[in-house]
Amino acid sequence: MITFPGSLDDRDALRAIRLAGGEPVPLWHGDRDLAGVSAVVLPGGFSYGDYLRCGAIARFSPAMQSVIEGAHDGLPVLGICNGFQVLCEAHLLPGALIRNDHRKFVCRDQRLRIESNETVWTRDYEPGQQIVVPLKNGEGGYVADRRTLDELEGEGRVVARYLDDNPNGSYRNIAGISNADGNVVGLMPHPEHAVEDLTGPSTDGLTFFTSVLQKMMSSAGGTAA
Amino acid sequence: MARVVVDVVMKPEILDPQGQAILGALGRLGIQGVSSVRQGKHFELEVEDGLSDETLNQLADTLLANPVIEDFTIRR
Numbered sequence: 001m002i003t004f005p006g007s008l009d010d011r012d013a014l015r016a017i018r019l020a021g022g023e024p025v026p027l028w029h030g031d032r033d034l035a036g037v038s039a040v041v042l043p044g045g046f047s048y049g050d051y052l053r054c055g056a057i058a059r060f061s062p063a064m065q066s067v068i069e070g071a072h073d074g075l076p077v078l079g080i081c082n083g084f085q086v087l088c089e090a091h092l093l094p095g096a097l098i099r100n101d102h103r104k105f106v107c108r109d110q111r112l113r114i115e116s117n118e119t120v121w122t123r124d125y126e127p128g129q130q131i132v133v134p135l136k137n138g139e140g141g142y143v144a145d146r147r148t149l150d151e152l153e154g155e156g157r158v159v160a161r162y163l164d165d166n167p168n169g170s171y172r173n174i175a176g177i178s179n180a181d182g183n184v185v186g187l188m189p190h191p192e193h194a195v196e197d198l199t200g201p202s203t204d205g206l207t208f209f210t211s212v213l214q215k216m217m218s219s220a221g222g223t224a225a
Numbered sequence: 226m227a228r229v230v231v232d233v234v235m236k237p238e239i240l241d242p243q244g245q246a247i248l249g250a251l252g253r254l255g256i257q258g259v260s261s262v263r264q265g266k267h268f269e270l271e272v273e274d275g276l277s278d279e280t281l282n283q284l285a286d287t288l289l290a291n292p293v294i295e296d297f298t299i300r301r
Contacts, residue, residue, distance in 0.1 A: 056288065
């Protein structure tokens with residue numbers, strides 16, 4: 001779990017990893033060495049104050065250089081909210097996230113449909129499963145050109161879609177996407193806020209974290225962070 | 226040293242909610258005759274005289290603008 005200056009949801013992400021049964025490892029954006037972690041979560045927030053564009057500065061941090069290299073070698077990476085913006089800026093995922101079409105910050109419990117369980121982060125969901133997790137963003141509108149959108153749909157890389165009304169103007173109601181290999185996932189809503197009955201609207205978000213842990217247990221038999 | 230100006234605007238096909246908000250405010254100001262506003266960013270760089278066009282293009286294309294959603298122009 002990499003903290004950038006301006007990250008907000010890093011503590012919740014660490015907690016979600018722990019509740020899922022993993023060993024959370026807090027890393028700093030200035031760390032070039034990822035300490036041998038088995039997977040990386042980029043948390044929500046406002047890295048570098050959202051200066052220039054959301055995620056634009058974070059992309060060039062030392063830790064992200066290692067994440068980019070790792071992602072190309074199959075390292076599981078989940079970017080949530082601002083983390084999703086960082087992944088798009090780093091070109092690990094196509095498209096971009098722009099200001100909500102209605103120009104207001106949105107904060108609510110959001111119903112989603114998991115469209116793909118072919119990623120390491122969603123493999124324990126049922127395809128088409130409906131979940132409820134918090135959504136909170138000001139710049140969460142997912143945009144890409146038509147060819148990219150068609151490619152994402154055609155290759156089953158739309159990971160989650162908004163149900164009910166579209167909360168931020170995202171093209172084709174897209175809430176999350178993956179790279180071609182399914183190890184890198186970006187998601188605008190916040191599964192790390194829906195891991196305990198006491199604090200979340202559900203525990204639906206926990207499966208993102210247990211999915212990747214299960215995958216690592218079954219494939220390597222190692223520990224995960 | 227030379228001054229270089231880089232202007233960045235959203236691509237025409239990308240919705241610009243900020244521009245729309247400004248357009249709405251112009252109407253409330255009582256100003257007629259403006260049909261569209263696109264908001265962008267304006268960068269002023271002080272650069273060494275020998276800095277190549279290629280380098281300027283690279284810095285605009287990789288950092289100042291996100292070519293997925295934005296176009297940029299460079300004036301030196």
